[in-house]
Amino acid sequence: MIPAAFTYLRAHTSDEAFAHLQQYGAEARVLAGGQSLIPAMRFRLARPAVLVDINASSDLNVLRVNGNALAVGAIARDSDIERAPWITDRRWSLIRDVSRVVADPVVRQMGTVVGSLCHNDPAGDWTAASLAARAEVTVRGKDGARDVKIDDFLVDSFTTAVGEGEMALGVHFPVADDRTAGAYQKVERKVGDFATAAAAVQLSLNADGTIREAGVALSAAGPCAVRVDEAEQMLRGQRPSAELIRAAGDAASRRSAPQADLRGSVEYKKNLAGVLVVRALRQALSRLGVQA
């Protein structure tokens, strides 16, 4: 459990971090919360030659509702979100649900949202939530910063749109109106485990009670988190009903393409995807005062 030798660099600003990354390219990895990277290094599954520690880069310690977006900087901790004063507002209910079930309370003290997105584990929590909430990630490259839609950001298992020498500065969740709520449903074998299956949903209602916008995404259902387009299309413009919800769940079950592992069989996980989407939709609607 001893990592291979590496060079440790501490960056005090994001500029400094970016300069290091530009210099060392593929040899370097960014260290934020380190809750995935450090274990991988200890098992020698990851052997970066250079670690660029951004924990002292205070310009990345951002967590605020900023005009039209919730901005989460690269070193904002899961626990910061869990304890944010505005988090109890129902429009943030998806984010809040996730912040309470990511890993375990100890890991959440260090773990970061942006780190989790950059790690892009197939069974991550923030990835599915970001899809449902239609987040964008700000990536700094040679030509400056650019915003990348989460669907484009999540490329493949453990692979993102962050290129060699680049770094993710933060993620933005669009601010939803007050007729918006979400939910995150996760089945895990124990606290701290990755999801056996998980479903993230976010719904915005029109004044007439029909669904204006729907986000439905799954974790542990493929190489990386997946958006259930079919369910979203089904829901959009419709009045919530038990049949509609069941149909969305069935679509999720069909869309789910998990791998069998110690957490369960393919069949079981596909079943869970449907069950959890149904439960998450019901919960989100219930938060909006709609029983369906």
Place this chain on the structure above:
Amino acid sequence: MSTEPKSAGCLGVAMKRKEDPRFIQGKGHYVDDISMPGMLFLSLVRSPYPHAEIKSIDISEAMQVPGVKAVITGKDLEAAGLGWLPTFHGLDKQMVLAIGKVLFQYQEVAAVFAETRAAAVDGAEAVQVDYAPLPVVADPFTAKTDEVILRPDRENKTNHIYHWEVGDKDKTATALANSPKRIKERIWFQRCHPAPLEPCGCVAHFDSMGRLQFYVTSQAPHVYRTALAIVTGIPEDKIHVVSPDLGGGFGNKVPVYPGYVCAIVGALKIGRPVKWIETRTENLTSTGFARDYHMDVEIGATADGRLTALHVATTADHGAFDAAADPTKYPAGMFGVVTGSYDFPVAHAEVDAYFTNKAPGGIAYRCSFRVTEASYAIERAMDILADELAIDPVELRRKNFVRKEQFPYPSVLGFTYDSGDYQKTLDVTLEKIGYQALLKEQVEKRARGELMGIGFSTFTEVVGAGPSKHFDILGIKMFDSAEIRIHPTGSGIVRTGTKSQGQGHETTWAQIVGEELGLDPQNIMVEEGDTDTAPYGLGTYASRSTPVAGAAIAMAARRVREKARKVAAHMLEVGEADVEWKDYKFQVKGVPAKSVTMKEVAFAAYTNMAQNEPGLEASYYYDPPNMTFPSGAYVAVVDIDRETGEVKVRRFLAVDDCGTIINPLVVEGQIHGGLTEGFAIAFMQEIQYDKEGNNLNTNFTDYLIPTSLETPAWETGKTVTPSPHHPIGAKGVGESPNVGSPAAFVNAVIDALSPLGVRHIDMPITRDKVWRAIRQAEVLTT
């Protein structure tokens, strides 16, 4: 600090654990806390293959890694006569470092010694081993065919290790054939691992006197000393084994592991201290696992539910070496207790053990030498029989319990149960859980299609190994010992041959001394684990400490008391015959006003002893006349989510009878810990190998340890039926909750699923398994 004499008894007092402030404040002193000038670190090269020939080992690159001092291989050890290590069972040996071939994934192949831990790991990574993979035997049923012989080093060219049986085969077969009702089920107790939070490790050092100073995570330090003397040829007086604070053991720290031998060899060869500390992965993949018994259980009964016969045929997976640390005469441990709490007129139990390409072990995890497997088999099978007979599992148990008046009860499989009151214990459980109300609720829920289950386990254990005529480890009889010294001011020290790993000996041993001598247990120091100072004993495992060492302490204390009586007589100016021990002090018979306390006598023993031998100390080596038989009646209540297969343990009540209770707080703690382990075994834990022999559970992501968030809120209760042969009537409790609880959990799940026609699911009962069982039933009915 009070050294006031006790006016009241110390037994049954919920004294806070004396060791806890140290542990809670992070002030425990563990093997990895030991550091010595010039100390080297050892890292082991391990095999990625489950079965492979070793073509060559190239250490040249490793020797180039900065800081690496030496690399040793199996060939080096073989040349020094240290290639193989006898297992504690005494009937097999195991490779220290692989010789010629590897037999399981993660087997030890080479040892790298370096200046730092990091350099040792880098060095181990740089050792080049050329393997030629061989066909893998990944389960005992394949092993049975003998198509691939795993251990050509052995005289018998077969994978079959032993056949063991007990009971009357023919009579059992006849009785089963004549039984109006019979059930038969294959019940597997899966391979699991005790996973103590502190993994195994040691520091080996030859001091300026040439004496081996060996600090090690051992539950049995004296046995280690003797075993090391035998294996290495170092005279036993030149070996000092110290087992400091241990972060859990659960049987995982009983065997001697290759890393220990390598550390000693390295310390000798290089002339510097060597530290070896396992990683979590190494602990899970190479050290003593638990269980892996495939049990074909057959019960016969009359139509009204009276038991007629029991037959259990077990196929046991022992891994690459027979390293199950059983007493010599008991290759399958105490599996003969498989008749459990029931009065079977005839029974037959047999075990066939096989080598496979898996890690060795089998005896661990609070199992009391296979009692866990036996208890699970009978308690699970009783529920299957109740289902078959369509009678309440509680009534079936009640009808067949060994009755109170039958004790001492000779079981048909050869044990003499010392005492018990199974009806009473069960009654307490039923009353406390509100069984009738739960049954009513269940009927209502079932009508609504909801899945609710109630599961019982009314187990009997056999612990306290053991009487010298039957029990030994490597020939050493399984007695235990205590030595007590009372200081002039009335405080004292007690040393024993056992070794606490969290059991609370520092508290409970002091309470026994306090009870016997009328002294304040706060000022009775307990020391264990140092072979230079502690009397010889066989260590702590299988719930043997209280039944054996606890008895030795009481007996040693009584010897101290007899010595003190002489001094008391002198002080009271009467003859010894006129002094009686009453109300925790010596008094002149019939004259309570004329008395002296033990504290006063202790002072006199050093200052005013008259013609008596000065000092106040005694020792006692206790050879138990029988085993002790703790029992319990456990019940689990579960609710199952049909859609996700999630099992919620709504309630769990454990009513234990461990005889006289020394400290209820410690007993409660032991029960909570053991139930949590039983819960983990029932629902989460399995060391799984794939068909190619790859270990799939190499860390805590894949081998689950429940946290407080998953763990049910435990309810406990007790009945007290003292052991008639133990000096204070205590029976031991450490193993009980792990032995008794898995069947209760599984029985509750199966009870919940029984309306769907489900009869058995093997542990661990994962959500996937439950969901599939429900799904299958739904498919069948639609």
